[in-house]
Amino acid sequence: MNFNPALIKHYLRNCMFINGTAYAGKSTMCKLLAEKYGLVLCGENYDCVPEGILSPGQYPNLCYFQTMKDWQEFLNRTPEQYNAWTAGCARELIEFEIAYLMSISSERKVIVDTNLSIEVLREVAEYHQVAVMLSPRAMSVGHFFDRGDPDKQFLKEQILQAEDPEKTMANFLACMAYENSRENYNRWENSGFFTLVREDAVTDTRQETLDKLAKHFRLD
Numbered sequence: 001m002n003f004n005p006a007l008i009k010h011y012l013r014n015c016m017f018i019n020g021t022a023y024a025g026k027s028t029m030c031k032l033l034a035e036k037y038g039l040v041l042c043g044e045n046y047d048c049v050p051e052g053i054l055s056p057g058q059y060p061n062l063c064y065f066q067t068m069k070d071w072q073e074f075l076n077r078t079p080e081q082y083n084a085w086t087a088g089c090a091r092e093l094i095e096f097e098i099a100y101l102m103s104i105s106s107e108r109k110v111i112v113d114t115n116l117s118i119e120v121l122r123e124v125a126e127y128h129q130v131a132v133m134l135s136p137r138a139m140s141v142g143h144f145f146d147r148g149d150p151d152k153q154f155l156k157e158q159i160l161q162a163e164d165p166e167k168t169m170a171n172f173l174a175c176m177a178y179e180n181s182r183e184n185y186n187r188w189e190n191s192g193f194f195t196l197v198r199e200d201a202v203t204d205t206r207q208e209t210l211d212k213l214a215k216h217f218r219l220d
Contacts (some may be wrong), residue, residue: 005123016217017114017130022140024133030113037219040110048100061088071158077172079178090115103193118191132195142182
């Protein structure tokens with residue numbers, strides 16, 4: 001089935017999307033915007049897939065956790081394999097994410113920590129609905145495990161349980177560096193969307209960033 005992008009834009013008119021690189025503050029800003037403006041929050045890795053609909057044959061990347069041998073396999077894939085998996089997940093999620101957002105945003109504004117690519121966002125949203133947040137690779141990789149969210153701490157625990165934790169940590173950070181390559185950074189930077197760059201991991205710029213995003217999303 002082919003859908004008119006203008007129709008999808010119409011039904012997603014109450015959605016605001018944030019994407020970009022790791023450790024740029026995307027999840028934090030989504031939460032703060034939701035709290036301040038009473039938005040529906042679709043946070044990082046939010047579940048938009050109906051139960052029982054996935055099969056490994058049709059959605060091999062989304063079903064990877066069902067088919068992998070163990071977490072050591074997950075952590076020790078090559079950067080190329082890891083990148084192919086995340087790209088595959090994002091591709092397989094498109095239909096689920098769009099359908100879910102259409103279903104929940106008819107009467108309320110929604111803020112989304114999204115997996116949708118630049119190309120898809122251009123088709124389904126207007127300029128004022130999309131914000132790109134970036135951080136330098138040294139920051140996004142070097143501070144990856146500094147965050148306290150459960151997913152990242154779980155991965156850190158699995159790395160420490162590896163036969164060679166130091167080697168496994170180095171490999172996983174290499175995967176993160178590949179994901180946050182200069183090429184990927186440049187694609188987001190040159191996307192044409194409203195963009196904010198996090199330059200400092202120490203200074204608290206949350207309020208300033210929140211104000212800029214609220215103005216861009218026309219919330220104030």
